[in-house]
Amino acid sequence: MAIKNMIKTIRVSSIIIAAFLLSCKNSNAQVAFTTGDIWKDTDGNVINAHGAGILQHEGTYYLYGEIKKGTTWLVSNQAWECYRVPAGGVSCYSSNDLLNWKYEGVALTAKTGYANHDLDTSNVIERPKVIYNKKTGKFVMWMHIDSKEYSYARSGVAISDKPIGPFTYINSVRPNGSMARDMTIYKDEDDKAYHFFSSEDNKTIHITLLTDDYLSHTNSEKRILIDQSREAPAVFKHKKKYYLITSACTGWLPNAASTVVADNIMGEWKQLGNPCMGDGADSTFQSQSSFVMPLPGNKNKFIFLADKWNKTDLQDSRYVWLPLIIKKGKPIIQWKNKWNVDF
Numbered sequence: 001m002a003i004k005n006m007i008k009t010i011r012v013s014s015i016i017i018a019a020f021l022l023s024c025k026n027s028n029a030q031v032a033f034t035t036g037d038i039w040k041d042t043d044g045n046v047i048n049a050h051g052a053g054i055l056q057h058e059g060t061y062y063l064y065g066e067i068k069k070g071t072t073w074l075v076s077n078q079a080w081e082c083y084r085v086p087a088g089g090v091s092c093y094s095s096n097d098l099l100n101w102k103y104e105g106v107a108l109t110a111k112t113g114y115a116n117h118d119l120d121t122s123n124v125i126e127r128p129k130v131i132y133n134k135k136t137g138k139f140v141m142w143m144h145i146d147s148k149e150y151s152y153a154r155s156g157v158a159i160s161d162k163p164i165g166p167f168t169y170i171n172s173v174r175p176n177g178s179m180a181r182d183m184t185i186y187k188d189e190d191d192k193a194y195h196f197f198s199s200e201d202n203k204t205i206h207i208t209l210l211t212d213d214y215l216s217h218t219n220s221e222k223r224i225l226i227d228q229s230r231e232a233p234a235v236f237k238h239k240k241k242y243y244l245i246t247s248a249c250t251g252w253l254p255n256a257a258s259t260v261v262a263d264n265i266m267g268e269w270k271q272l273g274n275p276c277m278g279d280g281a282d283s284t285f286q287s288q289s290s291f292v293m294p295l296p297g298n299k300n301k302f303i304f305l306a307d308k309w310n311k312t313d314l315q316d317s318r319y320v321w322l323p324l325i326i327k328k329g330k331p332i333i334q335w336k337n338k339w340n341v342d343f
């Protein structure tokens, strides 16, 4: 027990020292997460990584997200408010403390003037997630690929030898023939990786086991939250239980999040209700889930990553990163204006 506590103290101290050293070196260094505000990288530029996910690899965190840059426009003749901004590809940032992020460049480049190419700026590249494959030594990125009015409904895959890219785009698929929009990838402790995506016109979530190289889908799949119209999936594990947080389907407008839990990924998922508590819980604090990141050194602390979309100026969308803890088997997220990882 004493040794365990010592290790824990050393881990926490090294995070604090790393953050301190960074702040000495870098005048843009931050000491706390400022929720929903403009967030800058270590060069002082606004972080451009929406619908983001984090990969931890060899002691470094890598943040990947949608690059939203340019004028927002409204796609005509749609039944909903289909606001679009040019798909700028996928950005990558690195960090040692999850708070101060260094820009590593464009990990996956978008194309201009190739309207039929998945990565053309006129299309949709959303919710990129990267995992590392120990067997092949490759970094694999999955993302939602769509046409500007969201009828293409596919998942794209890209590969790289390095976490910061450049990633080479392979292709896009409808997994086992199914529509695929909002998505995430969850890599389990046994290195099996699962693709969670909104399918069947966003009505039902599919979970599909990826092949061992993580580049395609197996036939092993499960339909969950059937006809419940959920999207923005974020998956994490705590004490052998799997948790999935999703949003409702209201386009760029925020709504109440909801959690389900399961003992087995391909098993039964049970409702746990809204993980958010307090003022703003009904709108997920004006945001929409994108990822849940476990904090190192502590088995019951996570960061909930969400997007605060600005539908008429999408490039000015902000980030809501909040602490998440599990109380009596239920994830709890509460609003905090400013906080740090020692919550």
Ligand code: GAL
Residues within 6 Å of the ligand: 051, 082, 083, 126, 127, 182, 231, 232, 249, 250, 251, 252, 288
């Ligand atoms: C949201 C979805 C976003 C984006 C948006 C378009 O519901 O989660 O990733 O696709 O719809 O309106």
